[in-house]
Amino acid sequence: MSQALRVSLRTARTAQPQTALRRFLALDAVVTGANGLAYLTASGPLGELLGIDAALLLELGVFLTAYAAGVAWLASRPQPPALGVKLVVDLNVLWVVLSVVALFTWLEPTTAGLLWTPMQAATVAGFAVLQWTALRAVSATTR
Numbered sequence: 001m002s003q004a005l006r007v008s009l010r011t012a013r014t015a016q017p018q019t020a021l022r023r024f025l026a027l028d029a030v031v032t033g034a035n036g037l038a039y040l041t042a043s044g045p046l047g048e049l050l051g052i053d054a055a056l057l058l059e060l061g062v063f064l065t066a067y068a069a070g071v072a073w074l075a076s077r078p079q080p081p082a083l084g085v086k087l088v089v090d091l092n093v094l095w096v097v098l099s100v101v102a103l104f105t106w107l108e109p110t111t112a113g114l115l116w117t118p119m120q121a122a123t124v125a126g127f128a129v130l131q132w133t134a135l136r137a138v139s140a141t142t143r
Helices: 003-012 017-041 043-050 054-076 082-105 111-141
Strands: none
Touching: 017 043, 017 054, 017 082, 017 111, 043 054, 043 111, 054 082, 082 111
């Protein structure tokens, strides 16, 4: 068993890769859903704090809330479909890339925004790594 998998499974507090995968998806759904709801309900104040257009945050809030619902649905499945999990991982990686690109190309964030954007991207990258590692472990146990 790889070191990354051992760390992932310890983090999920289970030796069952399927359970770990479901927990990582659920955690992603909770964090993403909370972020989406914050953007939906407080896009104006958060926009001022982060130096990001409130309309953009509102649109991101709609997307993140819907995305979180989809991830939560996957997490609720006894055996989340591999294709769905791969899509979540891919979208998480895309979010990370777009966050970094946006930070350096079109956003003009405040200091808080300069801290928040990479921190958020790192969190999402962590979810992608944990989910991918757990998915690979599930695949290895079903062979």
